Structure formats: C-alpha cells, structure tokens
Amino acid sequence: MSSLEKNRSKLVALLAKPGSGNNSCADCLDTDPDWASSNLGVFLCTKCAGFHRNLGSHISKVKSLRLDNWESHQVEFMDANGNMVAKEKFEKNVPLFYRHPGPNDPDVLREQWIRAKYDRKEFTGPEPVHYLQGGVKEGYLYKRGKDDHRFQLRRFFLNEHDYTLRYFVKENKEPKDVIPIQDMNACFCPLKMSNPNGMQITYLKDGNSRCLYLYSEDGKDIVDWYNAIRAAKMTLNRVAFPGTKDKVLARRLVRDFIKEGWLWKTGPSGKESYKQRWFSLDDRRLMYFNQPMDAYPIKDIFLGTEEEGYKVREGLPPGFREKEQTYGFTLKIPGREFKLCADAHDERQSWMKVLMQVFQRPLSPQDNSARFR
Incomplete structure (x- = not known):
C-alpha cells in the first residue's frame, strides 16, 4: 500500500474517532461525511462541502476523503482538530435564538450558517451577535400582493420593545399592518415560492391566519431578518413565560410547517x-x-x-x-x-x-x- 493510500485510510478512520464528532457533518450534522476542509480541520457532507468551496480556498480548502490525495501533515492536522475542536472555536458564542440548520433545511440557511461561521466569524467574539441594533431592525423586502400577486419592495420595521413587525406601502405614511410577534410564525418556503430566499410569515388577524410571502435578493439579508424575528420572540417569551429555561423557549420561537x-x-x-x-x-x-x-x-x-x-x-x-x-x-x-x-x-x-x-x-x-x- 502506498503512503497516499495509507494516509487516506488513516483519514477515513478519523471518522470513528471517539468524542471527535467527525462521524457527522460539522455544519448540518448529516451522517457519514465524505469530504473535509484540510485547513479548517472539519469533516463535511457533500452539500456543505459545496458551500465551503464557494467560500474560496483562502478560507476553506475542500478535499474528498476517499478520492483526493492527502499528505501526512494534512492527516495529522485533521487528527489534531476535527469537528468538536472546530465547534469550540467557530461556534463559541452562537446565540440561543440562532437557527442551526439540519441536513434537510433550505440551502439559504445552510449557506449563511457556513458563511457566518468561517467567513464572517460571527460566533468567535466574546459576545453573541444579536441581529437587532438598539432593539430594532428595518429594511426593505419584496412582498407578494394580496390581490395582484406581484412582488414589490416594502419597508419593514421590527421592534423588540413593543414586540411588533410593521410594514409600509408608502414612505411617511401609517403602516399597512402592525403584526404582534406573539402570534407570528416565520419559515422558509423556497419550493413553494420558487425562490431560494423565499420566506412565509403567518400571523393571526381578526381571528384568522394571514400569510405574507417575502423574499430578499440577498441570502444574508433574509436570514438576518429570520434570526432577528427569533431574537425578538426570545425576548418576548422570557417576559410572557417567566421561569421557563431559555433552552425550552428557544425550541418554540418559530417553526417550520410540519x-x-x-x-x-x-x-x-x-x-x-x-x-x-x-x-x-x-x-x-x-x-x-x-x-x-x-x-x-x-x-x-x-x-x-x-x-x-x-x-x-x-x-x-x-x-x-x-x-x-x-x-x-x-x-x-x-x-x-x-x-x-x-x-x-x-x-x-x-x-x-x-x-x-x-x-x-x-x-x-x-x-x-x-x-x-
């Protein structure tokens, strides 16, 4: 057996290393990863490896575990690091409200999670990122018209202080609607909307469910809106359900449709x-x-x-x-x-x-x- 073949065998054996977390993808936790980042020291599924490749080799150098050639020093680096070591570094301060994507989640969630971890390094600082500045977030999203079904830019304003989301049709006018976030759900629906950044907001209005269909041309922007809504709901739930542990509240912020x-x-x-x-x-x-x-x-x-x-x-x-x-x-x-x-x-x-x-x-x-x- 050649030295390169021995290195590949050693590398594959690292998937079963006890306590390493290497037997699942470092980013989405899918099982049996086939890829790895040789400079980050993480093991990856096929889809997440594709998102790593999009980061550029200056951030993540992606290689196949079984098909590419691995040098001895690269295998030693993977052995010294691995998924759990990387998690402690790159996920040091992930806010409880932040959505950790799974293997079946929309691409925009997985891609932005990977970019936040390794490119923007949002979770390595001393404090968690909050996604709300001074308790508010505002900006523009494309919204589907209720009657004409056309998507048009609308200004949205999320306020953590009074627990509302407002949207405006015209500048300097009263909001078209004021949505209490207590009754609001948000979920990604790229297939239904035929848009990779499509998001649906559902809330109660006059005793019935009202649905808004939104998207942003920027994947980071729509994911930031999603996590800002989760952050505001976390603050509200702490007030509404005092004494409930944060980990329990975090499981009930917003939800995907079953x-x-x-x-x-x-x-x-x-x-x-x-x-x-x-x-x-x-x-x-x-x-x-x-x-x-x-x-x-x-x-x-x-x-x-x-x-x-x-x-x-x-x-x-x-x-x-x-x-x-x-x-x-x-x-x-x-x-x-x-x-x-x-x-x-x-x-x-x-x-x-x-x-x-x-x-x-x-x-x-x-x-x-x-x-x-």
Whole structure:
C-alpha cells in the first residue's frame, strides 16, 4: 500500500474517532461525511462541502476523503482538530435564538450558517451577535400582493420593545399592518415560492391566519431578518413565560410547517363534489387554501389533543365515497368531521401519522395561549 493510500485510510478512520464528532457533518450534522476542509480541520457532507468551496480556498480548502490525495501533515492536522475542536472555536458564542440548520433545511440557511461561521466569524467574539441594533431592525423586502400577486419592495420595521413587525406601502405614511410577534410564525418556503430566499410569515388577524410571502435578493439579508424575528420572540417569551429555561423557549420561537401538500376535500353531507385544496400543518394549526400562496386560508383549525376528541382514522364514514383513484381518511375534531382523500397511499399514511403525533402531544402553556387568540 502506498503512503497516499495509507494516509487516506488513516483519514477515513478519523471518522470513528471517539468524542471527535467527525462521524457527522460539522455544519448540518448529516451522517457519514465524505469530504473535509484540510485547513479548517472539519469533516463535511457533500452539500456543505459545496458551500465551503464557494467560500474560496483562502478560507476553506475542500478535499474528498476517499478520492483526493492527502499528505501526512494534512492527516495529522485533521487528527489534531476535527469537528468538536472546530465547534469550540467557530461556534463559541452562537446565540440561543440562532437557527442551526439540519441536513434537510433550505440551502439559504445552510449557506449563511457556513458563511457566518468561517467567513464572517460571527460566533468567535466574546459576545453573541444579536441581529437587532438598539432593539430594532428595518429594511426593505419584496412582498407578494394580496390581490395582484406581484412582488414589490416594502419597508419593514421590527421592534423588540413593543414586540411588533410593521410594514409600509408608502414612505411617511401609517403602516399597512402592525403584526404582534406573539402570534407570528416565520419559515422558509423556497419550493413553494420558487425562490431560494423565499420566506412565509403567518400571523393571526381578526381571528384568522394571514400569510405574507417575502423574499430578499440577498441570502444574508433574509436570514438576518429570520434570526432577528427569533431574537425578538426570545425576548418576548422570557417576559410572557417567566421561569421557563431559555433552552425550552428557544425550541418554540418559530417553526417550520410540519407538512404541506394537496388533498381532496368533500363537504359534510357527502353529496358535494370533491375539491382539491392546499393543506398546511403549522404546529397545532391546520389550514387549507384554494392555492398554496393565498393570503388567507379558507379554514383555520386549531388542533387539540386526543383526550379532547381530536382523532384521525383511515377511510371515510358510511355514506361517503372516496374520490376515484384516491385514498380516504377522516379527521375528527369536536363538533365536526373532515372527509379527505390523498392521491397516494403513502401520502395518506404520512398525513395520518403527523396528525396523530399532534393529537398525542400534551398542550403547552404557549399552545393554550394561542388556542384562544
């Protein structure tokens, strides 16, 4: 075996080094990394390695563990460092509210996490970065029109002091809307919006969910807005739920939708025709829309617990027929049943599984607070 082959073997063996964290990607925690940065000393998955390559070799020198040639001094450097050592250095002061991306998260989150760590070095200083200056953040984002569906620049103003997000159609005019961040969720939806920097904000307005669809041309800008919203909600939650540990509050700042997709729905009598609707499960709120990017859902349903009578079962009640070539299931909430059909068996099982998981989860104080707003 040549020396280069021996070096590759030693390098691959470092993936299993106890306590090193090398068996998962240093940035997104995906398993079985195939790449590494020879000057940062971290092991990476394929996708994160691509983002490292975009940083430039002056910041990160990316090499394949099994295909590229490694010199002995490079292997020794990787052995002396590794993912956990790098984490202590590059993630020294990550704020609790900051979103750590996972392997299935949108590219913009992963890319900006990597740039923040190794390029901008946002987390190596003595104090965490806050993303709000003097408790506020303001700037311009493209917003989709409620009626004309065109994206136009609008000024947004996030205020940590009164826990609101405002947006303006015209300068020096009253805001078009003032959104309490207590009722607000923010999530990235690049596929739904066909935009890599697309973000959806959902909040309660007059007892119903209102959806805003936003994007920035700059990936860093939209991620900064996202983390600024999380920071403001962290401050609010500390006030609203005193005594709750910060790590618990950080898990309930904003959330990705549990599941979205098309389902067929019929009316309560069984005589109505089936209509296709876009369903979004946002924690304990199930919404359905005419189209995926409508401003308002047709219906907004709070989902409680199994003990309260919330259930889901395969098939439809007697007297109801499934739409041809679909797979039916019934969602039961107190006082009503929804008869639904999915286009595939696996899709039906997936919806039933996630709904049952919601019903089996105990209500938190935050859940009960949201139920009655």
